[in-house]
Amino acid sequence: MLVEKSIKDLEQAILNYNIESAKYSAKKILDEGIDTAAAIKAATKAIREIGEKFHKGILFLPHLVMAGDAMMAASKILEEGISKEKRERLNKGNIVIGTVQGDIHNIGKNIVATMLKSEGFVVYDLGEDVPIERFIEKAKEIDADIIAASSLMTMTMPVLKELIEELERKDLGNKFKVMIGGGSITQEWANEIGADGYGRDGPEAAEVAKRILGA
Amino acid sequence: MVLTFWEAIERTKTGPHMDETEFNLNLWKIVDALSKEYDFKYDPDMIFPNDNQLADETWEAGLRAAIELGIHCKDTKRIAKFSEEEIKEFLKTSTGKDTGLGEGGDAVKMLHRSTGDDIEPIVCAGIQTAIWSDEQIAYKIYKLCAKEPSTDGIWGGIVEKLADKFQVKINEPSEVYQYRKEVEILRKAIKDAGRPGIFISMNAPSAVATVAMADPQNGIRRTDPLGMGVYEELKINYEYANRTGFAIAYGTKSRFGEGHAYIGGFSGGPATAPIVIVAGALLSLFFSGADDEHIAKYGISTKCNSTHISIKSRAHPSVIYAVSLALQAISRNCNIPCSGYGCDHPVAGPGTEQYFYESAAGNIAQVASGASGILGGTRKFVVGETLNFGSPLESKWMGEVIKSSSGLNLRQANEIVKEIYPKYKDKLEKGYSNGFTFKQLYDIEREIPKPEYQKLYDKIKEEFEELGLRFKKF
Ligand code: B12
Numbered sequence: 001m002l003v004e005k006s007i008k009d010l011e012q013a014i015l016n017y018n019i020e021s022a023k024y025s026a027k028k029i030l031d032e033g034i035d036t037a038a039a040i041k042a043a044t045k046a047i048r049e050i051g052e053k054f055h056k057g058i059l060f061l062p063h064l065v066m067a068g069d070a071m072m073a074a075s076k077i078l079e080e081g082i083s084k085e086k087r088e089r090l091n092k093g094n095i096v097i098g099t100v101q102g103d104i105h106n107i108g109k110n111i112v113a114t115m116l117k118s119e120g121f122v123v124y125d126l127g128e129d130v131p132i133e134r135f136i137e138k139a140k141e142i143d144a145d146i147i148a149a150s151s152l153m154t155m156t157m158p159v160l161k162e163l164i165e166e167l168e169r170k171d172l173g174n175k176f177k178v179m180i181g182g183g184s185i186t187q188e189w190a191n192e193i194g195a196d197g198y199g200r201d202g203p204e205a206a207e208v209a210k211r212i213l214g215a
Numbered sequence: 216m217v218l219t220f221w222e223a224i225e226r227t228k229t230g231p232h233m234d235e236t237e238f239n240l241n242l243w244k245i246v247d248a249l250s251k252e253y254d255f256k257y258d259p260d261m262i263f264p265n266d267n268q269l270a271d272e273t274w275e276a277g278l279r280a281a282i283e284l285g286i287h288c289k290d291t292k293r294i295a296k297f298s299e300e301e302i303k304e305f306l307k308t309s310t311g312k313d314t315g316l317g318e319g320g321d322a323v324k325m326l327h328r329s330t331g332d333d334i335e336p337i338v339c340a341g342i343q344t345a346i347w348s349d350e351q352i353a354y355k356i357y358k359l360c361a362k363e364p365s366t367d368g369i370w371g372g373i374v375e376k377l378a379d380k381f382q383v384k385i386n387e388p389s390e391v392y393q394y395r396k397e398v399e400i401l402r403k404a405i406k407d408a409g410r411p412g413i414f415i416s417m418n419a420p421s422a423v424a425t426v427a428m429a430d431p432q433n434g435i436r437r438t439d440p441l442g443m444g445v446y447e448e449l450k451i452n453y454e455y456a457n458r459t460g461f462a463i464a465y466g467t468k469s470r471f472g473e474g475h476a477y478i479g480g481f482s483g484g485p486a487t488a489p490i491v492i493v494a495g496a497l498l499s500l501f502f503s504g505a506d507d508e509h510i511a512k513y514g515i516s517t518k519c520n521s522t523h524i525s526i527k528s529r530a531h532p533s534v535i536y537a538v539s540l541a542l543q544a545i546s547r548n549c550n551i552p553c554s555g556y557g558c559d560h561p562v563a564g565p566g567t568e569q570y571f572y573e574s575a576a577g578n579i580a581q582v583a584s585g586a587s588g589i590l591g592g593t594r595k596f597v598v599g600e601t602l603n604f605g606s607p608l609e610s611k612w613m614g615e616v617i618k619s620s621s622g623l624n625l626r627q628a629n630e631i632v633k634e635i636y637p638k639y640k641d642k643l644e645k646g647y648s649n650g651f652t653f654k655q656l657y658d659i660e661r662e663i664p665k666p667e668y669q670k671l672y673d674k675i676k677e678e679f680e681e682l683g684l685r686f687k688k689f
Contacts, residue, residue: 054479057533061480061524062243065236102385102420104452107480107524154346154375155385155420183527201525 006034007042010074014046017066019073026077036081039074040120047071047118051203061111068114092120093145093213096138098130099182100159105152108182112148115202116209121146132163139176145213146196148205150182157184161193177212181205216507217304218297220459223501226295227288227451235450238287238294239481242449245283246487249276257486262532262632263539263580265625267547270330274544277493278302286498289452297501305500305515308507311550313516313587315468316368318438321412323367325469325516327550330543330585331624337367337554337588338617339416340610345372345594348602349379350400356653357404359607359662361413364689365614370592371401371417375602385420391427394419398428398435414439414469416590422457429465441467442504447475448482449495451502459504470509472499472517473556474541478533479524485533492519492541496553516587519545520556528562529591530577531643532636538577539584543625546585554588555581559613562643564595564650565605566668569639571675574609575616576632579684582620583628589617595650606656608664608672616679619686631682 006029013022022043029039050067053059095116099109106128117123124142126134130149139147147167151157160180167173179197180190190198197212199205233241249255253272264270278299285296313325316337325337341360347353353374360369373393376382383389394417401415417435419425428435435441442462443455462470474495476482482491496517505515519541523531538557545553558577563569574593581589593609620628639647653659656668664672680686 055525057479057484057525060243060483061477062240062483066240104454107477111524153385153420155373155383155390158382158384 006032007039010039011042011046014043014067014070014074015049017063017070019070022070022074023077026074029078030081036078039078043071043074044118044120051115051118055203064111064114068118071118091122092210094122094124094142095146095148095209096124096126096135096142096144097148097150098126098135099128099150099152100156100163101129101131102159103151103153103156104128105150105182108152109150111202112150112181112199112205115206116148119206119210121209132159132166135163136166136170136172144176146177146179146209148179148181148209151180151185152183154184157189160185160195164193164195179205179208179212217308217505217510218301218501219506220463220502220504223295224456227286227291227293230285230293230295232293233287234292235287235289238450239448242284242491243481243483246280246490247483249280249490250483250487255486257484257533257536259532261536262576262629262636263536263584263625264543265629270540270543270547273489273540274493274548276490277541277544278497280490281494281497284449284494286502287450289450295501297498302497302500305497306549306551308510309549309551310510310514311552312514313469313471313552315438315470315513316440317414318412318436321410322438323414325552325554325587327552328546328585328587330546331583331622332585333622335618335621336582336586337590338365338614339368339370339414339588339590339592340366340613341370341416341592342372342605342609343370343592343594345604346602347372347374350374350396352603352653353397354400354404355659355662356603356607357401358408360610361405361408361410363607363611363614365618366413366610368414368416368590369401369405371397371415373397390419390421391424394424395427395434399433402433412438416440416592418443418458422454422461425458426461429461437466437468439467440469440471441465442470443473446473448477448480448491449498456502459502463504467504468513470503470505470513470515472496472503473520474499474518475520475522476537477522477524478531478537485536488521488537489540489544492521492537493544496541496545500551514552516552516554517545518554518556518590522557526562526644528573528643529557529560530573531562534558535577535580539580542581542584542586552587553585554590555584555586556591557581559589559591560594563639563647565593565609566651566656567648568671568675569642569647570595570609570650571612571672572635572639574612575679576635578613578617579620579623579628579632582617583623583625589613601649601652603653604650606653606664606668608656608668612672615686615689616684618689619684623684627683631679631684634682
C-alpha cells in the first residue's frame with residue numbers, strides 16, 4: 001500500500017508540474033526503499049500523458065516544460081538509489097541536440113529535447129545557431145551516443161550534410177549517430193546525406209533515437 | 216517624449232537578469248493568471264469574437280502583461296522593462312498613420328482603422344520568403360504579383376542556388392550576394408509591371424544580408440519596410456535589433472512594432488494568446504526606432520502576429536480567433552495603425568479550393584477586426600523541398616478579398632466566415648492537399664493562370680459573392 005502511495009504521489013507531482021513535491025516524493029521513495037526503477041517508470045507514464053495532451057492541443061508548451069523539469073528533478077534523486085549498472089541500463093543514451101549554425105528557429109528543437117528527456121535520454125541542449133565544431137566537441141566531452149540536429153530552412157540544410165562529412169573526416173562517423181529533423185527536412189534528404197535517423201515530430205524523434213541505439 | 220530605441224537597447228543591458236526558460240514560464244504564469252482573473256474563455260465555434268467588452272478587457276490585460284513582463288533579450292539574458300506612462304506616451308504621440316510606404320503615385324498611407332471601417336487596408340502580397348529554382352521564375356512571379364492592382368506591396372524570396380550551382384547558405388557570402396541580387400530582380404520586376412514605387416518587403420536571415428539590400432536606386436529604399444526589433448513571445452535578439460539600428464541611420468520611413476504569440480506555446484491557447492499579442496504589439500514600439508520627430512513626420516505602426524505551434528498554418532481557427540481579438544483590442548483602444556500578420560497562410564497549399572477558403576476566412580476576420588494593413592503575403596507553410604510553390608493568383612485573391620471586405624462589420628464578416636468554415640473544418644489537420652507549383656498552375660509563357668485554375672478562382676469568387684461579399688472592381 002505504502003509503495004503505491006509514494007509512487008502515486010510522484011506521478012501526481014509531475015502531473016501538477018510541482019518540482020518541490022516531485023523531489024519530496026522521490027526522497028520518500030528512496031527512504032522507504034521502494035524500487036526506484038518502478039518509480040521512474042511511473043514518472044515516465046505521467047510525462048507521456050502530458051505529452052499526449054500537448055500533442056492534442058489540450059496542454060501547452062509550458063506544461064510540457066514544467067512537467068519535464070519536475071520529472072528531471074525527481075530522476076536525479078531517484079538515480080542515487082540505483083546501482084551504477086542499473087543506472088546505465090535506465091539511461092537510454094546521451095544526446096547532444098541543437099539547431100544548426102545560421103538558424104535560430106528553436107521551438108521544434110526544444111519540444112524534441114523535452115520529449116527525449118522524458119523518454120529517459122540524457123540530453124545536452126546547445127541551443128540554436130550552433131557551429132558544427134560545438135556539436136562535435138560537446139559530443140566528445142559527454143561521450144554522446146547521438147548528435148541530434150535541427151534545421152528549419154533550405155538555406156541551413158547543407159549544414160547537416162557538412163556535419164556528417166566532418167564526422168567522417170574526423171573518423172567519428174561510427175562513434176556518434178546523427179539524427180536530424182526540422183521543417184525543411186525529409187526522410188529522403190536524410191537518406192541522401194547518410195543520416196542515421198530522421199524524425200517528423202517529438203514522439204517520432206524519441207522512437208527513432210531508441211531504434212538507432214537498439215534500445 | 217517617447218523613449219528612444221537607444222534608451223530601450225540600454226535597458227536590455229541593464230535590466231534584471233533572467234534565464235530564457237524562466238522568462239518563458241513566467242510569461243505563461245502571468246497570462247494564465249490574467250485570463251483567469253478576466254475569465255477569458257475560448258469558444259471554437261465562435262471563429263472570431265464580436266464582443267466589445269472582451270476586446271477592451273483584452274487590451275487591459277495586454278497592457279498589464281506588458282508592464283509586468285517587459286521584453287527579454289536573448290543576447291544579454293536581461294529584461295528591458297517599461298512603465299505604463301512610457302507605453303502610453305506612444306499612444307499619445309501617434310498621429311494615427313504610418314505614411315512611410317511606397318513612393319510617388321504608388322505610395323500608400325496606412326491609417327488607423329476601427330472595427331468594420333470603410334477605409335481599405337494596405338495589402339502586401341507576393342509569396343513570402345519563397346524559394347525559387349532560378350532568377351527568371353522569381354522575376355516572372357514578382358512581376359505578375361505586382362501587376363495585380365489590388366496589391367500595394369510585394370514580398371521577395373530567394374533562389375536556392377547562386378548561378379544555378381552553389382547552394383545559398385546563411386552567414387556566408389552567398390547569402391549576402393544573392394539577397395542583394397534578388398532585391399534588384401524584384402525592383403526590376405515591379406518597374407516592368409508599371410508600378411515602380413510600390414513598397415517591397417524583404418528580410419534576409421542575417422542582419423548583414425538585410426542591410427546589404429539597402430540602396431535607394433536598385434534595392435530597399437527608405438520607403439520600404441526595413442528593421443525588426445522584436446520577435447516571438449516578447450523576446451528580442453540583437454541580430455534583429457541590428458536591422459533597426461541601421462534603419463534609423465538609413466532613414467527608413469516606416470517604423471513598426473510587432474506582437475507575436477505561439478498558439479500552444481508559452482502563450483498558451485487562444486484564450487491567453489491575445490494578451491501576449493497585445494503586450495508584444497505595445498512593447499515592440501520601443502524597438503521600432505521611432506522617436507517624437509519621426510512619429511510627427513511619418514507616424515508609427517504595429518502588427519499582430521501568431522503561429523500555431525504544431526499545425527503548419529497561420530489561418531487555423533485558433534489563430535484567427537487570437538489575432539482578430541488582439542486587433543480589435545488595439546483598434547478600439549488606441550489610434551496606432553495595427554496590421555494583421557496572421558490568419559493568412561493556410562494549411563492547404565496554393566491551387567486548391569481549401570486554400571482560397573482558408574485565406575479568405577483569415578483575411579475577412581482581420582479586416583473586420585480593424586487591421587490597418589495585411590502584410591504577410593501569400594504562402595504555404597514549410598515544404599522547403601518544393602521550389603516555386605504557389606502563383607500570383609493567390610496574391611490577387613488576397614488583395615481582392617481584403618479590399619472588398621472593408622466596410623463589413625464584425626457580425627457580417629462572421630456570418631460569411633461561418634458559412635465557409637464547415638467546408639474545410641475537417642481538413643485542417645489531415646486530408647488537405649499540399650498544393651501546387653507555379654508551373655502546375657500557370658501557363659508561364661502567356662503569363663496567365665491555366666484555365667482550370669482560373670475556373671476554380673471564378674467559382675470560389677462567385678460563392679463568396681453569394682454569401683454577401685461585394686467584390687470591388689480593380
Ligand atoms: C516561428 C518561425 C520563425 C520565428 C522563429 C522563432 C523561434 N524561436 O524559433 C522567427 C520569426 C524568428 C523566424 C525567423 C525567420 N524565418 Co522562420 N519560421 C517560423 C515558422 C512560422 C514556424 C517554425 C516553428 O517554430 N514551428 C513549430 C515547430 C514545433 O515545428 P518544427 O520546427 O518543424 O519542429 C517539429 C519537427 O520538425 C521536428 N523537429 C524539429 N527539429 C528536430 C530535430 C530532430 C533531431 C528531430 C528528430 C526532429 C525535429 O519535431 C518538432 C516538433 O514537432 C516557420 C514555418 C513553419 N511552419 O515551419 C517559418 C520558416 C521556417 N521561416 C522561414 C524563414 C525564411 C525565416 C527568416 C529567414 C525570415 C526573416 N527574414 O526574418 C528568419 C530566419 C532567421 C534565422 N536566421 O534563422 C522559412 C524557411 C523557408 C525555407 N524553406 O528555407 C519558413 C519555412 C517559413 C516560410 N515558408 O517562409 N521564423
